[in-house]
Amino acid sequence: xxxxxxxxxxxxxxxxxxxxxxxxxxxxxxxxxxxxxxxxxxxxxxxxxxxxxxxxxxxxxxxxxxxxxxxxxxxxxxxxxxxxxxxxxxxxxxxxxxxxxxxxxxxxxxxxxxxxxxxxxxxxxxxxxxxxxxxxxxxxxxxxxxxxxxxxxxxxxxxxxxxxxxxxxxxxxxxxxxxxxxxxxxxxxxxxxxxxxxxxxxxxxxxxxxxxxxxxxxxxxxxxxxxxxxxxxxxxxxxxxxxxxxxxxxxxxxxxxxxxxxxxxxxxxxxxxxxxxxxxxxxxxxxxxxxxxxxxxxxxxxxxxxxxxxxxxxxxxxxxxxxxxxxxxxxxxxxxxxxxxxxxxxxxxxxxxxxxxxxxxxxxxxxxxxxxxxxxxxxxxxxxxxxxxxxxxxxxxxxxxxxxxxxxxxxxxxxxxxxxxxxxxxxxxxxxxxxxxxxxxxxxxxxxxxxxxxxxxxxxxxxxxxxxxx
Amino acid sequence: xxxxxxxxxxxxxxxxxxxxxxxxxxxxxxxxxxxxxxxxxxxxxxxxxxxxxxxxxxxxxxxxxxxxxxxxxxxxxxxxxxxxxxxxxxxxxxxxxxxxxxxxxxxxxxxxxxxxxxxxxxxxxxxxxxxxxxxxxxxxxxxxxxxxxxxxxxxxxxxxxxxxxxxxxxxxxxxxxxxxxxxxxxxxxxxxxxxxxxxxxxxxxxxxxxxxxxxxxxxxxxxxxxxxxxxxxxxxxxxxxxxxxxxxxxxxxxxxxxxxxxxxxxxxxxxxxxxxxxxxxxxxxxxxxxxxxxxxxxxxxxxxxxxxxxxxxxxxxxx
Numbered sequence: 001x002x003x004x005x006x007x008x009x010x011x012x013x014x015x016x017x018x019x020x021x022x023x024x025x026x027x028x029x030x031x032x033x034x035x036x037x038x039x040x041x042x043x044x045x046x047x048x049x050x051x052x053x054x055x056x057x058x059x060x061x062x063x064x065x066x067x068x069x070x071x072x073x074x075x076x077x078x079x080x081x082x083x084x085x086x087x088x089x090x091x092x093x094x095x096x097x098x099x100x101x102x103x104x105x106x107x108x109x110x111x112x113x114x115x116x117x118x119x120x121x122x123x124x125x126x127x128x129x130x131x132x133x134x135x136x137x138x139x140x141x142x143x144x145x146x147x148x149x150x151x152x153x154x155x156x157x158x159x160x161x162x163x164x165x166x167x168x169x170x171x172x173x174x175x176x177x178x179x180x181x182x183x184x185x186x187x188x189x190x191x192x193x194x195x196x197x198x199x200x201x202x203x204x205x206x207x208x209x210x211x212x213x214x215x216x217x218x219x220x221x222x223x224x225x226x227x228x229x230x231x232x233x234x235x236x237x238x239x240x241x242x243x244x245x246x247x248x249x250x251x252x253x254x255x256x257x258x259x260x261x262x263x264x265x266x267x268x269x270x271x272x273x274x275x276x277x278x279x280x281x282x283x284x285x286x287x288x289x290x291x292x293x294x295x296x297x298x299x300x301x302x303x304x305x306x307x308x309x310x311x312x313x314x315x316x317x318x319x320x321x322x323x324x325x326x327x328x329x330x331x332x333x334x335x336x337x338x339x340x341x342x343x344x345x346x347x348x349x350x351x352x353x354x355x356x357x358x359x360x361x362x363x364x365x366x367x368x369x370x371x372x373x374x375x376x377x378x379x380x381x382x383x384x385x386x387x388x389x390x391x392x393x394x395x396x397x398x399x400x401x402x403x404x405x406x407x408x409x410x411x412x413x414x415x416x417x418x419x420x421x422x423x424x425x426x427x428x429x430x431x432x433x434x435x436x437x438x439x440x441x442x443x444x445x446x447x448x449x450x451x452x453x454x455x456x457x458x459x460x461x462x463x464x465x466x467x468x469x470x
Numbered sequence: 471x472x473x474x475x476x477x478x479x480x481x482x483x484x485x486x487x488x489x490x491x492x493x494x495x496x497x498x499x500x501x502x503x504x505x506x507x508x509x510x511x512x513x514x515x516x517x518x519x520x521x522x523x524x525x526x527x528x529x530x531x532x533x534x535x536x537x538x539x540x541x542x543x544x545x546x547x548x549x550x551x552x553x554x555x556x557x558x559x560x561x562x563x564x565x566x567x568x569x570x571x572x573x574x575x576x577x578x579x580x581x582x583x584x585x586x587x588x589x590x591x592x593x594x595x596x597x598x599x600x601x602x603x604x605x606x607x608x609x610x611x612x613x614x615x616x617x618x619x620x621x622x623x624x625x626x627x628x629x630x631x632x633x634x635x636x637x638x639x640x641x642x643x644x645x646x647x648x649x650x651x652x653x654x655x656x657x658x659x660x661x662x663x664x665x666x667x668x669x670x671x672x673x674x675x676x677x678x679x680x681x682x683x684x685x686x687x688x689x690x691x692x693x694x695x696x697x698x699x700x701x702x703x704x705x706x707x708x709x710x711x712x713x714x715x716x717x718x719x720x721x722x723x724x725x726x727x728x729x730x731x732x733x734x735x736x737x738x739x740x741x742x743x744x745x746x747x748x749x750x751x752x753x754x755x756x757x758x759x760x761x762x763x764x765x766x767x768x769x770x771x772x773x774x775x776x777x778x779x780x781x782x783x784x785x786x787x788x789x
Contacts, residue, residue, distance in 0.1 A: 020670055030499045030673075034475070041475060044495035047676075052669035054510055054660070054676045287552045350757070 001036070002028060008067050009050065011213065015063060017056045023049055039068070066213055071130060074205050075123040078198040085194055086187065097121060100188060107174050114160060115167050118195055126199075130206065133158040142211045152207045161199070168192050268292040300331040300392050302420075304381065306399030307361060308338040308372035314428040314455070318398040319357050321460065323348055333388050337377035340366040343385065372402060374440065375409035382412045386419065393420045397448075400429045401441040408440045413447040423447065426454040426463060471501050471528070481527040486691045487519060488684060496675045497524065506633050506654035508618075508669060511677035513659055514721015520677075521614035521655035531611040533652070535600040537621035543628060547638060548602045551595050558590070591642040602646070605638055610650040619658040626668055633671045682709050685725060692726050696733045703740045704729050706773070707766060708752065714765050716758045724752040742770050 009024045030045040043064055051060045083093050100119060104111065117125040134140075137158045142151050175188050274290035282288075303322045307315040319336070326332040326348050333345045342365040348356045363369065389395065395416060417423040425448045427434065427441060434441035445451045452463045472478045478494040489497070497520075500507045509517045525532035535546055559566070569586060573579040598606065604613040618626065632638055636648035656672065658664060680688065682705060689701045696704075708725045728751045737744060745766050753762045 018666065022670055026503070026505070026673075029503055033499060033502050034495060040491060041495050044492040045499060047492070048496040048499060048507075048673040052508070052666075052672070052674040053663075057676060282552055282556055285556070 001031065005031070008046075008063070011063055011067060012050060012060065015059055017051060017053075017059055019050050023052075026050075042068075066209070071127050071202075071206050071209075072123065074202055074209070075127055075130075078202050079121055079123055082191070082194045082198050086191060096187070096191070099184065100191070103175065103178070103180070103188070107171075107178070109171065109174065111167060111171070112160065112163060115164055115171075118164075118199060119192070130155075130159065130202070134206070134210070139207065139210050142207065145211060148204075148207050148211055151211075152204050155203050155207060156200070159203070161203075164199075165196065168196055300390070300394065301325060301333075302388050302393055302395045303332065303334045304341070304377070304395070304397045304399070305334065305336050305360075306338070306372060306374075306397075307336045307368055308399075308402075309369075310372065310402055311400050311428055312361075315398070316357060316361070318426075318428075319360055322398075323356055333385075335381065335385065336360050336366065337374075337381075338366060338368050339370040339373040339376050341377045341380045341385070342366040371404045371406075372399075373406045374399065374401060374403045374444070375407045375412070378412035378416070379409050382415055386416070389416060389419045391419070391421055395420045395423045397423070397425045397444075398428075398454075399425075400427055400439070401425075401434070401444050402438050403440045405438050408443050410440070410443045410447060413444055417447050417449075422449040424449060424463075425451045427451065428455045429453070430455065472498050474498070478527075482523055483691070485523045485526045487516070487523040487527075488680075488688045488691055489520075490680070490684065493520070493675065493677065496673055500673055501528075501653060503673075504651050504653075506656060506672045507675055508664065508672035509655060509657045509675045509677060510660055512679065512719060512721060514723040515677045515679060516722055517657040517677060518614070518616055521612060521616075521657070524653065524655060525612035525614075528610075528612065528653070530653075531607065531609060532614060533600050533604045533607070533611050534614045534616060536616045537618050537625070539620055539622065541621045541625055543625075545599055546601050546625070546628075547599050548640060549597045549599065550591070551597045555590050555595050558595075593643065596640070596643070601632060602638065604652040604654075605632070605636065605646055605648045607652070608649055611652045613652040613654045615654065615656045617659060618656045619660060619662050619664065623665065626665055630667055630671065633668070679712055679719070680722065682706070685709065685722065688722055689725060689729055693729045693733065696729045697738050700732060700738055700740070701729055703773075704732065707740065707745070707769065710769050711752070711762055711765065714761060716753065716761060717755045718753070718758065720752040728752050740770065742767065745770065 005024060005028055009019045009027070012019045026049040027046050030049045031042060034041045034045045036042055046064065047057070047060060051057055083090075086093070086096075088096060097120065104116075104119070111119075114126070114129055117129070133155055137151075137154050139151060139155060142148070172189055172192055175185055175192075178185070180188075268291050271290045271292040274292070275286055275288070276284070278288050278290055279286050303325065305315060305318050305322055307319070311318075322332075322334050326334055326345070333343065334348055335341050335343050344356070344360050344365065347359045347365075351359065359365065361368065413423070425441075425444065429439070429441075431453045433439065434445075441451070452459065454460055454463055472481070475491065475494045475498045478498050479489050479491070482489040482494070482497075496507060499505070509520060511517055521534075522532060566583075569582050570579050573582055596602075600613070604611055615629070618629075633654060636651050637645050639645045679685075685705045685708070686702060689696065689705060690698075693701070704725060708720055708728070712719050728748065731748060731751050732740075732744075735748075746763060749759055749762055749766075753759050
């Protein structure tokens with residue numbers, strides 16, 4: 001059992017569930033208490049001891065099913081199949097096995113361990129032997145489905161299947177020559193043959209299950225990695241859903257970091273007045289010190305998000321990010337623009353994320369089918385919304401700076417920068433294309449504190465990290 | 471303590487708590503392994519109740535610590551009773567002067583007072599808060615640390631000593647070991663992620679919303695006065711509401727509130743008007759109410775059609 005649990009813990013770890021040694025020991029202790037007879041209880045025990053995050057539960061369930069339905073279940077199924085094929089009830093089958101046992105004794109034949117256990121239908125022992133053999137020939141190295149046949153043959157060899165076959169055919173010979181009635185003889189003959197076939201089958205299915213397990217180890221981590229590296233431009237519906245989850249998690253991380261920083265600053269300076277007042281009840285002896293509370297500096301963010309055609313795919317994500325941001329900070333004002341600029345703060349606040357994005361991208365607020373004109377957008381912002389910006393504001397511009405050769409009006413951006421705390425530009429285009437064609441990135445970039453390429457989730461992670469730690 | 475998992479289920483049921491096998495297993499393990507349990511899950515699924523019922527089922531005292539931002543050791547563990555100490559010094563002024571009689575110089579006087587200071591820093595002047603109470607109690611008890619996620623990260627770190635060794639250190643008195651190991655239940659609403667160190671020391675229990683049959687059983691246990699078909703209808707409605715995307719999904723406690731409210735109004739069966747009027751007992755946000763109404767309109771129409779009563783209202787007939 002220990003081995004199985006340790007192996008299972010390893011499997012969990014390989015799939016990103018953190019299981020410590022202490023937790024594995026707990027799991028062992030728990031499973032000793034609950035016993036292994038009831039699958040669901042055993043599952044609950046492992047769940048409670050090994051998985052400590054609600055988000056990891058689905059992974060656990062999947063792996064548990066895969067791992068613990070493994071070999072034992074396969075062997076049991078095969079055993080049942082043999083019994084069914086012989087069309088015997090449980091009782092009959094039991095009696096039949098006893099008959100078999102007697103016969104074996106009578107013939108006085110020395111059978112190998114494997115043959116004995118197999119014929120006795122002792123699935124536990126058979127399982128142990130197959131497992132030992134699998135460990136010997138390193139079945140866990142299997143990687144591809146092509147290798148299945150090779151590994152199955154190797155396992156059969158390790159198990160000594162050739163010898164078993166010889167043994168059993170000899171046995172069948174002897175049975176045929178023995179003085180039993182014909183019906184019993186035929187049944188025994190069939191039983192042995194089916195047993196042998198079943199063992200072959202078990203080996204194949206076990207190897208396949210191992211390979212699937214192995215697949216699972218690599219599959220998910222690879223998928224997440226790929227997703228993180230993938231550009232926003234090329235995403236399917238399903239991937240978009242996954243990405244949404246990731247952005248939400250990102251926002252959560254942002255939240256955590258911020259609350260830690262606030263806490264550290266919570267205690268202010270020593271406050272004499274308050275201390276004296278508080279300690280009057282102790283006759284003026286300062287037992288309890290009072291500190292003034294630092295004022296919490298709430299981050300103020302203004303986001304300008306480009307939603308023009310050229311960045312349509314990305315803007316959904318950018319807006320999603322903006323939405324999370326607004327959910328997170330109390331003072332975020334969000335604007336979208338193509339040529340005209342419009343504020344979406346209220347829509348984002350009162351709608352859930354899907355509706356909010358639809359509102360922003362439907363074109364009710366601004367004409368989103370126009371050609372993008374950053375210069376005009378910045379100028380309108382300066383005219384109409386400059387009040388949104390003060391010395392504490394961080395301004396984030398999300399856009400590709402493709403200005404369609406319109407007037408760039410970069411002085412507007414400089415003016416915005418002058419009034420704000422900092423100005424950050426996130427550009428979904430790759431850095432090498434900046435400044436070519438109608439891109440005004442270099443001109444605009446000069447006015448910004450920070451310009452980052454932000455096309456995929458990894459880059460977004462990096463930007464957020466830098467944003468938070470500043 | 472419990473003799474088996476089924477024993478847990480039975481004894482919880484006696485106190486109107488329908489525990490699934492999964493919950494019962496964890497509780498059983500916790501009582502056998504002497505490990506704290508960290509309970510997570512959405513609001514209103516009975517996390518806090520689990521702790522309360524556990525205490526009742528074991529017939530032990532419940533010691534409860536409600537966490538909040540800014541909770542510190544003084545409020546959770548112990549505090550010196552300054553006022554009492556001060557009062558005693560005032561009353562005992564004469565005695566103190568006696569001690570000081572004949573002292574030569576300030577240094578000697580301070581030494582003499584120092585010899586006596588154990589009197590003032592003894593358990594007499596300590597004000598035990600929940601955690602110390604749980605540790606020093608002579609009877610075994612259940613310690614419920616509620617909404618641990620609301621407390622600061624520092625407090626969580628401080629809990630580690632308590633949870634792994636069941637001991638606390640008071641600088642003036644030394645380390646106090648638990649006389650009786652308390653059973654600890656921590657609940658969290660996931661306002662923030664707990665640290666790995668804390669999680670490693672606990673068994674983890676995630677309670678999700680119950681399925682239909684389970685919820686019905688809970689309603690029957692907790693609100694036996696409700697008519698059977700009303701309970702079934704309410705559970706159906708709430709279950710369907712949980713499927714749509716609401717800001718705050720109704721929990722079991724909301725279901726119970728609703729059933730109780732409807733029973734109080736002497737209502738036997740749901741209809742649309744009634745649902746609209748009483749919906750705010752289960753759905754707490756304006757936007758959610760609108761969504762829920764949409765959802766329920768369909769639902770009620772369907773269920774009416776199923777029951778075979780005329781599906782059309784007067785308005786439909788006029789058209």
